[in-house]
Amino acid sequence: MYPSRFRYEAPRSLEEAIELLRLGGGEAKVLAGGQSLVPMLKLRFASPEMVVDINNIAGLDYHRVDPDGTIRIGALCRHADLENSAILHAHQPTMAAAAPVIADPIVRNRGTLVGSLCHADPQGDWASVMIALGGSIIAQGPNGRRSIPVADFVKGPFQNVLAFDELAIEAVVPAPKGVVNGGYLKLERRVGDFATVGVAIALESSSGVIIRAGIGLTGVGGTTINAIEAAKALIGGPLTAESIANAGDLAAQGAQPRTDHRGSATYKRHIVRTFVVRILDGVVESMERAA
């Protein structure tokens, strides 16, 4: 399969990249890892006039924790960097759990977290994780930078709110105010398939009481689902068998799965409930170990 013809540019700076996007006037696409864009070009689901390859821009391949606990992921940080990240293993269990189950190991060597968020596939794993974490995207355009919460970043399937001359340069996870816990579970038919169901949970607690909770659901709706009711139900108390079961029920109710070749709607709801309970049971265990 061959993509349609396009002009290729490989800028060396953010400013140059943004200028190219401006000149492209909405007919340019940004190429980072290319693990979604190149297949779309080949299938001609995307036929941009220009491809702006940002891989030659230095200084975007980082991920780090600021002294206050804020986590920052640059636009060229690959899934594999996050999978092997000591930083995530020490500081961010939800992301650490998700990184190894993105796509397959070879795709993870190229694909990027920021690119995945921009691609805005309702089946994308990172969107659920970032929604659970209350994360945001830093976009840079001709007039400077702005921060966009991931929850507001996606307009619809494969559509984000970036202006045509804006480039997503970083994903940000805000500094936690309590002890961080959480996880990500994904059911897939085989490695590399899209999620049948994915559940991301991010918690912060203080003396065993949950002070912040976020739950994101992958693959069970036309867009990534922010299971607000289920998350709210966890806040203000400790995790108990009752509160965990309740959160599982609320998340399953919040899901909007459709019956397809990956399973029936009923089955998918059941998996949502099971995964919520399983992740939270795991959190209880790790909190007990820590105490």
Next chain:
Amino acid sequence: MTSLNEEVFPEQASDIPVRTVTITVNGEKRSANVEPRLLLAHLLRQGFKMTGTHTGCDTTNCGACTVLFDGKPIKSCTMLAVQADGHDVMTIEGLASASELHPIQEGFKDEHGLQCGFCTPGMMLTAKALLDVNPNPTEDEIRWALSGNLCRCTGYQNIVKSVLWAAVKLRGQAAN
């Protein structure tokens, strides 16, 4: 310098400029004029006539087109040839020396790690990348590393054994 455009895109008639790329393929610098839309897998196969890199699914699923890009496995059907400009690419043709099989190839031979052979180049290069960073992998680690390479013949068992075999041999060589 190889000119590919006529060959790969015979209908070529466009105002989009071709770009000259220079790629180190198996240690040797190769240049070509390519259209931006040319995929790395096609440059290797049609341009450089290195047909060891297979295109299987052409949809980023199967891993038959895996090559090592700056030492790491990538799917060459999912990278533009222009993106490889200035980079180091290793294909299956670069694995063995002229007269001797690489231990990974020996392992696949000894442990019957292939039947039809279509997935084998990708399997071997992914295995090489694993053994480069982890010379003593467990069976689980091998299965994990190879999980982006699909095989429809073997059921994977003998592929895993082949990589274990190669790991032992390579460790032996390193010790000597």
